[in-house]
Amino acid sequence: MALRITVVGVGMVGEQIVSILRERNFPMEWPPRVCATRERSEVLAGENLLVEETSEDSFKGADFVFFAGREGAEGASVTWRSVAEAEGAICVDNGSDFRMDPNVPLVVPEVNLDAIGPENKFIASPNCSTIQMVITLHPLHRVAKIRRVIVSTYQSVSGWGVRANEQLIEQTPKALEDLDDIPFDPTVLARPIAFNYIPHIASFTEDGYTKEEMKMVKETQKIMGDESIRITATTVRVPAFVGHGESINIETEKKLTADEAREILSKSPGIVVLDELNPENPRNDPLERIYPTALDIRKYRDEVLVGRIRQDKTIENGLNLWCVADNLRKGAALNVVQIGEGLIAKGMVKL
Ligand SMILES: NC(=O)c1ccc[n+]([C@@H]2O[C@H](COP(=O)([O-])OP(=O)(O)OC[C@H]3O[C@@H](n4cnc5c(N)ncnc54)[C@H](OP(=O)(O)O)[C@@H]3O)[C@@H](O)[C@H]2O)c1
Incomplete structure (x- = not known):
């Protein structure tokens, strides 16, 4: 089964996530749903893609959500995490809002992929440095x-x-x-x-x-x-x-x-x-x-x-x-895609 992906944010990191998903042949329906603060079309991974304004609809049926929006109270993952989780999606967040939450694994796949258990549906990716x-x-x-x-x-x-x-x-x-x-x-x-x-x-x-x-x-x-x-x-x-x-x-x-x-x-x-x-x-x-x-x-x-x-x-x-x-790659976009690949390899996401 090809996974359905939503990418939230198409700034420096979100744009790289879309490219890396393509480069690494992530097992997904192409193109991903891509959303930001307003609707427009943008060239991503060499293709003209529709960028939606993020709404509840953006998460419908998603298996994975990669958050790459801004941080803080009005930021992407704080605003949309619960909607994505209610849809049953596994979320991987580039921002810092939940990194230190004891219930959220903070993961660099080369180091601690085993920090993710079957109960974890929301995973944080660390700061680039x-x-x-x-x-x-x-x-x-x-x-x-x-x-x-x-x-x-x-x-x-x-x-x-x-x-x-x-x-x-x-x-x-x-x-x-x-x-x-x-x-x-x-x-x-x-x-x-x-x-x-x-x-x-x-x-x-x-x-x-x-x-x-x-x-x-x-x-x-x-x-x-x-x-x-x-x-x-x-x-x-x-x-x-x-x-x-x-x-x-x-x-x-x-x-x-x-x-x-x-x-x-x-x-x-x-x-x-x-x-x-x-x-x-x-x-x-x-x-x-x-x-x-x-x-x-x-x-x-x-x-x-x-x-x-x-x-x-x-x-x-x-x-x-x-x-x-x-x-932008190992410090952010590649790390979150590798977390996704790790979850598939561990059998935590069924294809
Ligand atoms: N840059 C890095 O090296 C790096 C490394 C590790 C982690 N991070 C983290 O990754 C995230 C993205 O960083 P970035 O450098 O790509 O930022 P950026 O270039 O400023 O892009 C932010 C993107 O998020 C969208 N956005 C902002 N608030 C949103 C919201 N509430 N709902 C939906 N979309 C929203 C923006 O939409 P519009 O395009 O419509 O304005 C934009 O596309 C941040 O949390 C950052 O801390 C960044």
């Missing part, structure tokens, strides 16, 4: 038990959504004219982003962290099933369109050498290690290594790329790493 971090940390945690994580992120504008991408495009020529007078919309990003970086993602909490930073802490502990891991984060927006980078420092209970970590990670699902001497040696430096950058996700679209693995010489059992992933 959390997903690539847990895929990198989980295999190391299993071998050496991670005690502490210090992470700093370099997050692309698409992580905010369509309007932040537009801000970078609009600001770039203006910034080239006059760096002191770059028009910007503070309701999107708090400062101009062209030729800049901003250590402020989501709103601040009373203790001076941001909600994005606290998501990385809480979500990682929930997915890895270990609240004893101490995590501290600084999240920064950078002027790249797609692709988040993360500098991660870990302290482990058992010692791991950089070579051992490289070996473990290179055998782990969803990871490509790019960390060896650069065979091309273009800068005439015999020690120059290869490492991932945001543009490398154009080649490695679905994996988390890990490089710069090295010993932290300031502590007994410490490592430094660098990881990069496509925040």
Whole structure:
């Protein structure tokens, strides 16, 4: 039986969900029902598709609903979750509204697909920066038990959504004219982003962290099933369109050498290690290594790329790493489609 799918939201993530369902031959009736805040037609997965205004009708007969709307009280999953569930659909949500609900599994298939039980009809997908971090940390945690994580992120504008991408495009020529007078919309990003970086993602909490930073802490502990891991984060927006980078420092209970970590990670699902001497040696430096950058996700679209693995010489059992992933694909759309595939593989959704 071909599954009936509804995708709610056709912004940066929703558009990718539709493409990925097509690319991976998800066992579904094509096209999916696609809905947003207003009706129009849009080119999605290379086809002109009707986008409906979301209504109760959008969920009729749906087997799966992928939510990729905005978050909060008027957001897509808060508004429509109960309607979708009443229709008997399994829901997978990209937003943060239900991630920390103890009755909602928070899932990265490479790490904790087994968190989903037969009773779970609503599943949350983590924040983009959390997903690539847990895929990198989980295999190391299993071998050496991670005690502490210090992470700093370099997050692309698409992580905010369509309007932040537009801000970078609009600001770039203006910034080239006059760096002191770059028009910007503070309701999107708090400062101009062209030729800049901003250590402020989501709103601040009373203790001076941001909600994005606290998501990385809480979500990682929930997915890895270990609240004893101490995590501290600084999240920064950078002027790249797609692709988040993360500098991660870990302290482990058992010692791991950089070579051992490289070996473990290179055998782990969803990871490509790019960390060896650069065979091309273009800068005439015999020690120059290869490492991932945001543009490398154009080649490695679905994996988390890990490089710069090295010993932290300031502590007994410490490592430094660098990881990069496509925040719209593995950080969001691909993760939810893989959750759907995982449910089918577990027999929780009958074809
Ligand atoms: N961007 C990322 O890297 C990323 C990563 C992980 C998770 N997420 C999460 O994924 C979700 C989507 O993010 P995005 O970046 O794709 O945002 P976006 O580009 O701003 O797009 C949001 C989409 O949701 C629709 N929408 C908003 N409120 C709605 C509602 N109440 N009912 C139905 N549709 C609604 C919008 O409709 P219109 O088109 O009609 O305005 C738009 O199509 C958010 O929850 C976000 O936090 C994003």
